[in-house]
Amino acid sequence: MPRSTAPLVVLAVASFLGAGTAHAWRQACITNEYGTDICFHHTGNCVSWSLNKEGSDNVEEFSAVHSAVWSAFSAWNEVGCSYMRFFETRVTSCGCRQKGYNIGEANVNLVAWCEDYWSSDYPREAVALTFVHYDEATGEILDADIALNGATFTFGVVTDPAACDGVTDIQNTMTHEAGHMLGFDESQTDGSTMWPYTAA
Secondary structure (H helix, E strand, O other): OOOOEEEEEEEEOOOOOOOOOOOOOOEOEEEOOOOOEEEOEOOOOEEEEEEEOOOOOOOOOHHHHHHHHHHHHHHHHOOOOOOOEEEEEEEEOOOHHHOOOOOOOOOOOEEEEOOOOOOOOOOOOOOEEEEEEEEOOOOEEEEEEEEEOOOOOEEEOOOOHHHOOOEEEHHHHHHHHHHHHHOEOOOOOOOOOOOOOOOO
């Protein structure tokens, strides 16, 4: 029986927390069209991700981008008492325009910068968006893609938040977005990983 799926776009901008551990989260839930409350979740404990091979136009070395993204996902792997784990599958040629859920085909949880294209349907102030496709009956996450707004923001690897000079930190932003990939909602705890605002 085919699954009924729907996309959920999560507006996400992250506050600068440095390289700390991910914390202060809550599960994202909605009431579906059948009147049932569902929470977004994965059926297994391993969630894969793939980084677009182009990285960010603002960072010369792909290895620096890869390291920052990898560190962001690793922050969630270090959360105590958690059974969820992220793992990288491969670097991919799929770009920002290839995000989305492909019914009946292989899917990849994509991380990609949108350098020359940020749809007018997306909020311009969004540093990044996580596109979560889920089963409408159960809330099972089927695909989650992260699009980073390189058309509006300058990204980099920030080591000193006081001297970021308008540069948006990749690791900080990606730690927040990885939380959405897990099915977490925004947090109202100021300064938490899932706090929806950024200082940059």
